Amino acid sequence: MTTHHPLGGVEHAQQEEAAAARRRLDQAEEFVAGYRSRLARMQEAFYEVAARHGAETAPGFIAKLERVAEEGDHQVRRATQVIAGFRADLDEQAARHGDEREAFLRDREV
Numbered sequence: 001m002t003t004h005h006p007l008g009g010v011e012h013a014q015q016e017e018a019a020a021a022r023r024r025l026d027q028a029e030e031f032v033a034g035y036r037s038r039l040a041r042m043q044e045a046f047y048e049v050a051a052r053h054g055a056e057t058a059p060g061f062i063a064k065l066e067r068v069a070e071e072g073d074h075q076v077r078r079a080t081q082v083i084a085g086f087r088a089d090l091d092e093q094a095a096r097h098g099d100e101r102e103a104f105l106r107d108r109e110v
Helices: 007-052 059-109
Strands: none
Touching: 007 059
């Protein structure tokens, strides 16, 4: 950070950086919600097809449907961990921005 910029410029840059991080977080959350929805629709469609053919209670079908559900749940858990990391990064960024603002103001007092 350079101290020749006015405080408003520093704050504007920080706001832009924070807004970009929030957009990434929002996009990730929207993607996971969409993935969950598509996965549920896919499972329902598989079940409907199996039911039409009388196979909805077949052990092989049930096992494969459960495997698909487990894999989807696993992917959602992994994505949720990434999102948690984005949230942590945003929190760290907010703390860093506060420190930068304080340092900027201290430097201006000198």
